[in-house]
């Protein structure tokens with residue numbers, strides 16, 4: 418469960434959520450819990466309150482006497498000390514205010530410098546999809562919120578999909594929310610399932626509508642820079658389910674896609690736990706074949722230096738294992754596994770962040786940009802090469818079967834297949850060379866057309882609409898207010914009814930035909946029986962006549 422953004426520390430510059438982005442300029446900061454557009458008077462009042470609080474805190478710390486006030490002041494006529502302390506307080510308040518202003522200016526400059534250094538995708542490029550995956554409680558939802566906020570500061574426009582049906586509250590505005598379409602509790606009731614089964618079923622139901630989700634994403638492609646997808650905490654429900662695979666592959670066939678694997682740093686400080694997590698990340702890489710960014714989250718609680726060190730230096734990890742007090746037989750296994758993972762670490766993007774404080778988010782945005790380039794330059798091009806190879810092979814096969822047909826027609830022996838001819842290249846062969854198995858013509862075409870278009874498509878920033886009614890509702894229970902079936906859906910329902918009525922009529926006819934057939938069969942049977950009886954009677958009469966004749970003789 419995510420905690421609300423309002424619980425962040427004050428002064429952390431975060432972006433305007435996209436829901437209000439249209440009302441406020443890109444790059445302007447706001448503090449969670451405050452209205453996005455505070456009126457000027459409120460700001461002045463708030464500044465006064467802060468100044469007063471600073472003076473009181475300074476006084477408590479012995480830096481200065483608090484100024485005499487209407488309640489705490491000494492009103493017995495001894496104006497002098499009060500005035501003196503008031504003057505001191507004013508001076509300190511001024512100094513503290515100056516310091517605070519300087520610190521704020523420094524922070525703003527540092528934030529701007531950090532933002533300027535972030536490699537961002539060109540505006541004309543298609544949006545990058547980020548599948549946020551991680552163990553339960555690793556901070557996926559909190560990261561979604563923090564990342565989308567920070568992207569707003571950087572002038573990017575994230576589009577958010579919540580694919581976690583069981584989450585009670587999300588701290589961001591989801592543009593598409595699985596919960597608008599599937600009521601997870603209703604699924605539990607209707608299908609008699611437990612929580613995990615219901616999550617899986619809800620995902621399956623969502624997957625059946627995913628073409629519509631993609632359609633909505635495509636419609637927004639010119640306006641948005643990133644598509645962030647929050648996934649269920651039950652990681653295996655997404656990574657190892659058919660629906661998870663459908664969702665992943667569908668997204669990857671439409672736009673550059675990467676996986677953000679979120680890891681809980683405080684809970685991964687033991688080398689063995691860390692290794693288990695990294696094995697999971699590795700398995701996701703091999704399953705999805707998408708670029709993966711490992712996000713080491715919660716660095717405000719525990720530094721990620723050790724973990725990064727373990728990935729960069731094999732010896733350090735071995736030493737950590739030596740020092741591990743809980744060393745068991747598993748450590749020996751971990752030792753040998755770590756050797757195997759060394760290569761996996763080599764090309765891995767690892768970014769320590771704190772979703773709570775916002776630390777490291779710029780680095781994460783940069784890593785996402787690099788992952789998108791990796792997708793386009795590596796995965797997509799390899800897919801294109803694989804597609805070309807498959808087409809070439811299909812052409813060869815066609816020519817060979819034509820030659821065989823020709824030989825057959827002319828009565829010649831069929832030509833032998835050329836020796837050493839490459840076997841048809843199937844998807845699994847393509848996968849063997851590091852290609853994504855699922856990528857088909859669509860992705861290559863889409864990527865090519867985007868490249869051809871170059872910078873033609875200019876993205877416009879604006880307030881993004883919630884797409885709640887778009888998918889309709891396909892598990893009873895939660896109907897969004899204002900949801901109406903579309904004309905297409907009504908037409909589909911009507912034609913389904915018509916087809917059902919036709920089917921019923923045909924069945925009735927069939928039954929009638931069957932009844933008639935049965936009657937005819939019965940009549941034939943009776944006729945046959947009568948003929949049989951008559952033949953038997955004739956035979957008996959003939960036998961009797963013959964016997965009588967013999968007796969007479």
Ligand SMILES: Nc1nc2c(ncn2[C@@H]2O[C@H](COP(=O)(O)OP(=O)(O)OP(=O)(O)O)[C@@H](O)[C@H]2O)c(=O)[nH]1
Nearest residue numbers: 418419420553554555556557558559650715772773
């Ligand atoms: N200190 C700290 N706490 C964090 C951070 N990120 C998340 N949390 C906390 O970790 C807990 C889980 O966070 P969520 O964002 O709900 O995690 P999740 O992975 O989405 O959870 P599930 O969807 O239920 O699996 C919450 O209490 C968060 O406040 C962080 O960077 N620092």
